[in-house]
Amino acid sequence: MAGHGFIHDQLEIKFLILYIAARVIQPVPFDTMLELTLCDDAIDYFDFSDCLADLVKTEHLTLSEDGLYAITEKGQRNSEICESNLPYSVRQRCDKNLADCNRRLRRKSQVQASSVQRPNGTWTVSLSLSDDMGSVMDLNLMMVQEDMARAVEKRFRQSPERLYSQIVDLLLSDGQDEKSEK
Structure with a gap:
């Protein structure tokens, strides 16, 4: 001992x-x-x-x-x-x-991030966020380089809730920001 x-x-x-x-x-x-x-x-x-x-x-x-x-x-x-x-x-x-x-x-x-290379040389990054009730978000993105895929994985793991919130905000916006920019 x-x-x-x-x-x-x-x-x-x-x-x-x-x-x-x-x-x-x-x-x-x-x-x-x-x-x-x-x-x-x-x-x-x-x-x-x-x-x-x-x-x-x-x-x-x-x-x-x-x-x-x-x-x-x-x-x-x-x-x-x-x-x-x-x-x-x-x-x-x-x-x-x-x-x-x-x-x-x-x-x-609850926070999963992985990437796999496609036959054409690009990468698919799979991001998943869940809670005690089940899946909150599943998102697949195409990246052209492995280092980009790894960076996306890392950032997602750091603050998945913020990313989820930003996506929802973007999808629920009424498009006023786009009209005011034109």
């Missing part, structure tokens, strides 16, 4: 990992599990890695081909039984970190 903290052995690290996996809103990669688990100073990388691998081996967690960890029904049951063994202060810190992580994961799933 590394520093001074409340988690004292590998069993408690496993309880913590299950606690996290039961509360994260979607499967997550190794780095995210590590970041969330290191909420206690006594946990080190090597103990964490051993515990995570063991939880997969014992079928408390699954590891997808994409490298994402998710809790199983067995893991969920054991997490519910064992969570009270975790120190309250560790659970509080963990819950705060989980809230931030789940907010980022939710945002990432």
Whole structure:
């Protein structure tokens, strides 16, 4: 064990990992599990890695081909039984970190941007914005260069709501701006 903290052995690290996996809103990669688990100073990388691998081996967690960890029904049951063994202060810190992580994961799933090259050498950029109710906007744009496509993706991810608002404003305008310009 590394520093001074409340988690004292590998069993408690496993309880913590299950606690996290039961509360994260979607499967997550190794780095995210590590970041969330290191909420206690006594946990080190090597103990964490051993515990995570063991939880997969014992079928408390699954590891997808994409490298994402998710809790199983067995893991969920054991997490519910064992969570009270975790120190309250560790659970509080963990819950705060989980809230931030789940907010980022939710945002990432609601804002999608990708591009693919067409046979003629141009690019199709697909932009999608959704909320808890479903799709808000799906937009495909043609770009002549890859760097333009990547720039559009990046800007969309930064402020999709602003883009959506501007498109709606443009579509709902009565055309007075165009007439006054002529």
